[in-house]
Amino acid sequence: MDFLRPSSLGEALAVKAERPGAVPIAGGTDVMVELNFDHRRPAALLDLTGIAELTEWSAGHGTIRLGSGVPYVRVIGELGERLPALAMASRTVGSPQIRNRGTVGGNLGAASPAGDTHPVLLASGAKVEAASVRGTRLIDADDFYLGVKRNALEPDELITAVHLPSAPGPQQFAKVGTRNAMVIAVCSFAVALHPEREAVGAAVGSAAPTPRRATAAEEFLAAELSDTGLWTTRAPIADSVRRRFGELAASAAAPIDDVRGSADYREHALSVLARRTLSWAWNSYQGGARSCA
Incomplete structure (x- = not known):
């Protein structure tokens, strides 16, 4: 292995164009596990840790450009106010050692359905x-995930950054x-x-x-909030609306039974998570409660 x-x-x-099979490695929190368990044996590893521009983030025109090499610990410490949900998710990743090494770019590259x-x-x-010697392009997150551990990158492309809107409202x-961190999620939810x-x-x-x-x-809740004027009044959301939001959120999933949980449990848990995160986000929007992480 080179x-x-x-x-x-x-x-x-240039190296990636010449050797498209080379596997990028930065934090190594996913790649090294696969190597150690002999689940993967690429012909070459492409070490990105010496590329300074991948470890930078910038803000402009209401958007954060997050370099693919920025570790989770910096997302938590430097971007908690601008990207609150991403900071919350970053806090649940692994241990402090993993959060010091792991990156959002690496999470994207691995494309695991369980990525936080x-x-x-x-x-x-x-x-x-995504960048290559041919140029740079932006891929909507909606179009990036193609299957289990498969993404929309071309063989000669590298993930160089993620562009996110600076949070215009509450996020959760x-x-x-089995615990909040150092565990693969049974299921997860963001709003x-x-x-x-x-x-x-x-x-x-x-x-x-x-x-x-x-x-x-998304469509149900947005319409409900608009039709009832809640975006303006910030009045409480009815329990029936929260429940329906949870039901629709769970219906988006296609879970399986595995060692971490059953399909039925995942659907139930997603419904609960959707209701809870909506409650926390709306409380924050009302300005009368502290955000929960």
């Missing part, structure tokens, strides 16, 4: 920046597991309120072959 270590992004893209950040990216309307993320356009983002994780938008739940 170990390739470019010192610049241009060099990394995926529901947040979908609910937020994120775009994935929650997952179910994002977009008051400026009276829209809702919602997505499920670890409950289908890919992370999924809960489109029916």
Whole structure:
């Protein structure tokens, strides 16, 4: 196995074009597990840790450009106010050691349906920046996940950044597991309120072959909030609306039975998570309660 270590992004893209089978590695929190258990044996590893531009983030025109090499610990510490749901999801990833090494870019590259950040990216309307020697393109998060551990990258492309709107309203993320961190989610859920356009983002994780938008739940809640004037009045949401939102969120999933939980349990848990995260987000929108993580 060859170990390739470019010192610049241009060099990394040239290497990836020449050797498209080379597997990118930064934090190594997914790749090294696969190597150690002999689940994967690529001909080459492409080390991205020496590329400084991948470890930077910037803000402009209401959007955060998050470099693919920015570790979770920095998302938590530096972007908690701008990207609250992403910070919440980052807090649930692994242990402190993993959060110091792991990245959102790595989570995207692995494309595991159980990745903690995926529901947040979908609910937020994120775009994935993919680069190659041919140029750079933005891929909607909706179009990025193709199947279990399969994504929309071309063989010669690298993930260089993620573009997310700076949160225009409250956001929440929650997952179910035997504990809050250091565990693969049985299921997870993210919700994002977009008051400026009276829209809702919602997505499920670890409950289908890919992370999924809960489109029916989004459309139902957005219409309910608009029709009743709640975006303006910020009055409490009726329990019947919360329950229906939870039911529709769970219906977006296509869960299976596995060692972490049954399909029935996942559907029930998603319904509960949707109701809870909506309650937390709406309380924050009302301005009368502290956000829950």
